[in-house]
Amino acid sequence: MNMSDPASLENLHDIIPPQPIPWFPPAPGWYALGISVLLLLSRFSVHKYLAWRHDRCLHRG
Template identity: 45%
Template sequence: MSEIDPTSLDSLVDIVVPPPAGWWPLAPGWLLVLLAIGLAGLVRLAILLRDWRRNAYRRDALRELDRIAGSDGRTTWTKVPELLKRTALAAWPRADVAGLSGTAWVEFLNHTGRTPGFGGNIGERLLALSYEPGAVERFSTTDFQQVVEASRDWIRHHARPEAAPC
């Protein structure tokens, strides 16, 4: 009888490797992580939807401003100050905005905008469009475009009050 040599390489057997662990079903910890990510995504979506709804007045005002700026006649130029007032009334309480006129109105626009865009000549042109019937005849197209650009910037970037109605 032949004796088997324990040190012989002929008696080696291949190692059986188990299959890799699958990704599914996930461990309970991963399920909690996925649930937290999903909830955070839903909260973010709700915030984006709320902000989108709250800024509907801005989108409407910008569309109307584009319509006014793109019109051929100078008679529509006088609608820019009215549009700014209506936009402000949509964001602030009526008691805070409705009574403002003249330089107080321009100061309000400069204070609540990202930059004081209605300073100097642009503020004077805005007031002239508001209160002087023949002002549009004095303005060039460039003058009007400066008022439109300042108005567009204010509509896009004005700081709403914290307690503004939604």
Template identity: 50%
Template structure:
């Protein structure tokens, strides 16, 4: 007899049942279903409402020139920094709009080189009714970090710029 004959016969492994899966597979199935449900919910969510841009206030003066009309429309569409939002960008937009108007209406005045009080004085010389010299924040606010205005100041400055655009010489 050989030593190999003394070995026990091979034992076949028992078949592993397909069902029920191990606990880890249950967790994976639940995670997969939750992911699928979240993806479907995200895909079927309603589209966010798009805010319509504010329309400019109707102009009562039919004889207003197209440049002023366009400037007033641009002014009306500028988003105002209400509720304590930073106002630096809005003030920069106002200044840029006023500079473009001045460059168009007063090409020889070199208004684009003015700044600070001289810029506000130039604006007030063209339209004293607007009273822009009292709005020093218009020229300083752009350079202040986190410049914020209250709602009353925003509305007052907006009205002053609107008046200047409508009535400047």
């Protein structure tokens, strides 16, 4: 057998798969999206609460 033959199958090595991508910590874009969603939900909740209080006062009097 000639070991200097570049086409020899004995020159092949095992394929090493890459490391799995971790799920945490997420990319900065996910932090921005999460903060945006929280702010929108907070604003919506405050708006609904204030509207409910306003309607409650109107119906009492």
